[in-house]
Amino acid sequence: xxxxxxxxxxxxxxxxxxxxxxxxxxxxxxxxxxxxxxxxxxxxxxxxxxxxxxxxxxxxxxxxxxxxxxxxxxxxxxxxxxxxxxxxxxxxxxxxxxxxxxxxxxxxxxxxxxxxxxxxxxxxxxxxxxxxxxxxxxxxxxxxxxxxxxxxxxxxxxxxxxxxxxxxxxxxxxxxxxxxxxxxxxxxxxxxxxxxxxxxxxxxxxxxxxxxxxxxxxxxxxxxxxxxxxxxxxxxxxxxxxxxxxxxxxxxxxxxxxxxxxxxxxxxxxxxxxxxxxxxxxxx
Numbered sequence: 001x002x003x004x005x006x007x008x009x010x011x012x013x014x015x016x017x018x019x020x021x022x023x024x025x026x027x028x029x030x031x032x033x034x035x036x037x038x039x040x041x042x043x044x045x046x047x048x049x050x051x052x053x054x055x056x057x058x059x060x061x062x063x064x065x066x067x068x069x070x071x072x073x074x075x076x077x078x079x080x081x082x083x084x085x086x087x088x089x090x091x092x093x094x095x096x097x098x099x100x101x102x103x104x105x106x107x108x109x110x111x112x113x114x115x116x117x118x119x120x121x122x123x124x125x126x127x128x129x130x131x132x133x134x135x136x137x138x139x140x141x142x143x144x145x146x147x148x149x150x151x152x153x154x155x156x157x158x159x160x161x162x163x164x165x166x167x168x169x170x171x172x173x174x175x176x177x178x179x180x181x182x183x184x185x186x187x188x189x190x191x192x193x194x195x196x197x198x199x200x201x202x203x204x205x206x207x208x209x210x211x212x213x214x215x216x217x218x219x220x221x222x223x224x225x226x227x228x229x230x231x232x233x234x235x236x237x238x239x240x241x242x243x244x245x246x247x248x249x250x251x252x253x254x255x256x257x258x259x260x261x262x263x264x265x266x267x268x269x270x271x272x273x274x275x276x277x278x279x280x281x282x283x284x
Contacts, residue, residue: 020214024195027277031246035189036238042178043235045243046192047250052279054170054211055219055226059144062216067207071137072130074210075145078115079131079163080123086164087114087122093147093161094133101153102146103135124163157229170194170211171227173234191235191243217281222251254278 028048035041056062064070081087094113099105104127113132115125125132133146142149151161159167172194179185195211196203203209210216219226224247232240254276261269 021209021212022214022280024197024212026280027274029250029277031243033239033242033246035236036242037236040185041187041189043239043243044188044190045246046190047247048277048279049193049211050191050224050231050243051222051247051250051254053217053219053282054223054279055216056170057210057216057218062210063208065206065209069129071143072134074169075131075134076126076129077131078124078126079133079166080117080121082164089161090124090147090163093150097146097150101135101141101150102133103139103141104132108132159229159233167230168194168234171223171230171234172198189235191231212281214281214283217279217283222247250276 028046030044031047032042032044035043058073062070062073064072064076065074066072066076069076079090081090091113094102094108097105102108107127108125111125113125114122116122128136130136131145135141135143135146135149137143145158145162145166147162148158148166151158170193172190172192174190174192176188176190177185178188193211196206196209199206224231224244228240228244231243235243254273257272257276261272264272
């Protein structure tokens with residue numbers, strides 16, 4: 001996704017907003033392993049994020065990234081396409097939507113689905129302040145992403161239907177070509193948290209953002225479980241299985257450490273948990 005632009009308004013001081021949100025900088029635990037499907041690739045994965053208790057709370061307490069549109073989640077900018085195939089797939093499934101499950105059915109067919117941003121990048125149109133595929137609060141066919149709802153209704157995963165950036169959030173995948181001291185080269189694939197910085201300079205001005213908010217860290221199961229489909233699509237099944245093994249081992253040791261910490265004074269408890277680098281937005 002192209003970076004969110006800085007607005008002309010003063011930057012939002014996250015520490016002063018009405019919603020509790022942790023700092024962007026805190027210790028993280030990482031794991032690196034060779035891709036079982038390609039020895040020339042290394043995965044570097046953020047265990048702190050992947051074993052956190054984050055979950056999407058759209059419709060259940062999400063405040064939206066723009067204060068004036070709290071019911072529109074992170075859809076106010078529209079979705080930038082990653083490539084031509086991404087756009088083609090989105091159009092394919094948009095053609096399957098009806099006026100019953102898509103609020104902007106008539107608008108989409110009359111004036112199109114796509115627009116360009118100021119840099120010429122192609123994206124879904126913004127209509128009435130948010131993505132054209134977002135059914136607004138009160139729509140009889142159900143609020144939320146019409147493509148997401150369609151996927152669930154026909155037994156597909158949302159990642160098969162929605163634009164890439166929409167189903168990947170809040171997991172971020174980046175690539176880096178690395179030359180090692182012996183001259184060999186590998187592709188480093190990083191799997192981590194799509195935090196405010198990932199949106200570009202404008203990310204610091206979002207009025208609220210979920211990944212660092214304590215309000216969104218309320219899941220019973222960790223991210224590597226709830227986002228299993230996303231991670232398999234991004235990594236491949238073999239690599240995901242390796243990741244899951246490391247995550248499960250970390251969860252077991254972290255659970256044991258928390259049991260010890262609960263019996264200690266706060267200062268000692270913090271020292272007990274410090275080596276595990278738990279996500280600070282998770283419940284204490």
